[in-house]
Amino acid sequence: MTIAVCTLFEGHYHHGVAVLVNSLAAAGYEGTVWAGHRGPLPEWLTRRAGFERGRARLQVTSRLALQTVALDPPWSLNYHKPAFMRELLHRVPAADAVVYLDPDLVVKCAWSEIEAWLAGGEVALIEDLDGALPSDHPRRQQWRQFFAAHGEQPQRPLERYYNSGFVGVPRARADVLGHWQRICELVAAETGNVLRQRKIGGPEHPFHSTDEDALNFALSLSLAPLRTQGPEAMDFMPGGRHLSHAVGAAKPWQGRHLRGALRGRPPSVASQAFYRFTRGPLASLSPLTLVRRRVSMALATALGRVYRRR
Known part of the structure; x- marks a missing residue:
């Protein structure tokens, strides 16, 4: 199975990209890691022997390359995740799926386990630390009311809340990315298009978690099957072995x-x-x-x- 892997970074998050790539190499991933970035590339990368300035590419190992892509969207890179994933499906026509990984995350399991996760054709997701968000929760009701004014109507109820630090989408389910991108753009416009925005207001704000809230509403707009794991899969709780996600400031x-x-x-x-x-x-x-x-x-x-x- 061919999977296009990507991340997004700016500022000091380049340190996370280096370690994410190391973890992917250790996991046995073979292919290109696509890293979209805002701002200049770090010197540890540009001064490294073998870095191709013209292509902004580094062959990290004999089986893994890091390809950087300069970006400057009019909103936070958090909102750009689905657009970048869709772009990769066009750039890499041989890819059966695309996986996004936050740059403050590492892969602990063998890459073959990630491939198996996506092999059934479902959208791969991991629950957030507090993964319960019932379909009749006031927050979901706020989302429905807001997006109804923009012509967006949910196709199914969902009871769980998923973290946007890892999202795996098979090519056949790319409609999910279209929904997520559209919802991200609506949320960004509503909240002011702040370039480095992560959290908005207090927990009572309907879009407190920005792109994550957008993802969770977008999932209700599609009937694409989901294959999910609990918060332990990101080390939010004990017992996980797949990923480790260093959330927080x-x-x-x-x-x-x-x-x-x-x-x-x-x-x-x-x-x-x-x-x-x-x-x-x-x-x-x-x-x-x-x-x-x-x-x-x-x-x-x-x-x-x-x-x-x-």
Whole structure:
């Protein structure tokens, strides 16, 4: 099965891209990782031997390449996920499916497990930390009222809420991406097209989680079958083995692990997984910085076993 893999990044998230690519190489993914970006590329990439400036491409290993694509949409890159995924299905006509991965995420399982997940032709999704959002929930009612004014009518009720950090769509279900892109554009227009927008207002806001809310409404516009997993598949809960997602404002590549542990916030499982994959073909941090960060991580993890803010 041929799967086109992509991510989006800007600012310091390039550190996450390096480790995501390392994790994909370790998982056995073969092919091109397409990385759309806003702003200049990082020097660790452009100065690396073998980087093709004219093509903005690096052959990372004999079986995996990193292809960057400069982007500048009029809204946050969070809203650009479905458009970029649709573009890849056109750019890579041999692809049977497209998978989007956030740059603060790593792949822990063998890539063959991801392929098997998509082999049945369903849309692959993972529930968010709080995955329950019943079809009669007030938030869904707000969505229905807002989008009805734009001619959007749900085709089915949904009871669960899915994280947009991992979305796998077979080519035959590409209509889901069309719905998601359309809804993203409506939400972006409603909320002001802020270029670096992630959360809006408080949890009571109907589009507090922006592109994620758009995804979850868009899924109700299609009858495409879903193949889903629980929040443990992103390490939001214990027991997962597939992915690890470092959600939240503080990212593992920014360090300050011991400082956080002293305040009762020890490193998450996802932060620890990030450092596992800093050992790989791509390195965005210097060897000295990595040594310091790993020591900080080890001390913070040990402290977290005895001290944690309730």
